[in-house]
Amino acid sequence: MNYVRTAILLAGLTALFMVVGFALGGRGGMMVALLVAAGTNLFSYWYADKLVLGMYGARQVDRAAAPELVDMVAELSRRAGLPMPKVYLIDNPQPNAFATGRNPQNAAVAATTGLLQALNADEVAGVMAHELAHVKNHDTLTMTITATIAGAISMLANFGLFFGGGNRENNSPFGGISLILMAILAPIAAMVVQMAISRSREYEADRGGAEISGQPLSLASALAKIAGGAHQVPNYEAEANPATAHMFIINPLSGARMDNLFSTHPDTGNRIAALQELARQMGTGGGYRPAAAPAAAAPRGPWGGAAGGRKGPWG
Known part of the structure; x- marks a missing residue:
């Protein structure tokens, strides 16, 4: 059915x-x-993951550069019965993550x-396991292709608005007002499909x-922290590429633009409630308790942890 x-x-x-x-x-x-749509689909199948990773300046890391993160992803992949994905880091202060790849x-997880x-x-x-679940469910291809086509629809509609569309001999059945409406409504319609x-x-x-991960309450706690951080810390790359917002675990957009009128994500409170119920079913505890705020961050090393060989915020 999916x-x-x-x-x-x-x-x-x-x-x-x-x-x-x-x-x-x-x-x-x-x-x-x-x-163009057929070509976009074909291009997206082979290269959209690289395109999206490039948009965010993601850099691939190995065990030498980010041992804790890479070992964690390897263990979670083993539990999920998945091949080890490529691991990327994005130098961005907003807490967030996404997965991509055609299969x-x-x-890749970033x-x-x-x-x-x-x-x-x-x-x-919990967050990395969520992204691996997208990989296991074969969501990543759909999400990446959707981002590419939705972005192309917005670009084409804006092209029509600024360059008039059609010619004076009625090749285009719509007048100027309709073209303006198309430029507004087509990207919105694309966002509705993204949302679905x-x-x-x-x-x-x-x-x-x-x-x-075996820890639904830790994922619930992570969602709460990420949602709070996403509202407070702007993600300028996401604002410039709103068609990719649905790929992230939490919507990275600030809400200041029309692009955020249609949320691509369920309500975070509802997601947390569903994870609380799952925790009760799994017998891992009751309602989630928010973790204490992290201590002031030490100078960052190349993967986001503390520099100089000291332990980062994971302890």
Whole structure:
């Protein structure tokens, strides 16, 4: 059922792309848009993960550079029955993380340095397990392709707004006012499809991550901390690329732009409540207790921990 739903939603994004093309250039524009959408899908399948990682300046790390994080991901991958993914760090103070890749054999998980500073080891494990659950559920391909096509729809609609669309011989069936509406409504429609893809998948990844890590309350605590940090610390790369927001464990956008009118994530309180209930079912304890605020961060080393060989915030 997940694959059928995903196929329908991706077909919807492609149809939106064609509608924008039709508005800009009639039937010819629609066919061009279809070809561009097909090419975008093909490009996204092979290269979108690298594109997204590049947008955020992510750098791959190994055990020599980030032993605690890489060992943790390796252990969680073993528990999940997954191949070891590539591990990336993003030099960004906002606590957040995402996964990408076309399949489990070509997956990558990325965490910000802000995440490693703000969370303790159990909470980081919960977040990494959540991202591995996305990999295991084959969500990463869908989420990455959706980001690419949604971004392309927004660009095409804006192109129509600024360059007029069609020609004076009525190749385009829409007038100037309709083109303005298209430039506004097409990106919003794309965001609605993104939202439909993302919300249910976040609940499923929360549950899968809690089962992989065995600590649903630590993941709940992590979600609370990340949500608080995301509202306080801007992520300028995400603001510049809002079509990628649904890939993160918590929405990285500030809410100051129209891009955030449609949340790509479920309510964090509802996610925490679901994890609390799962903890009761698993017999791991009652309602989650927020962890104490981390101590003042020491100077950061190359992976977000303390420099000079001293232990970082994971202890």
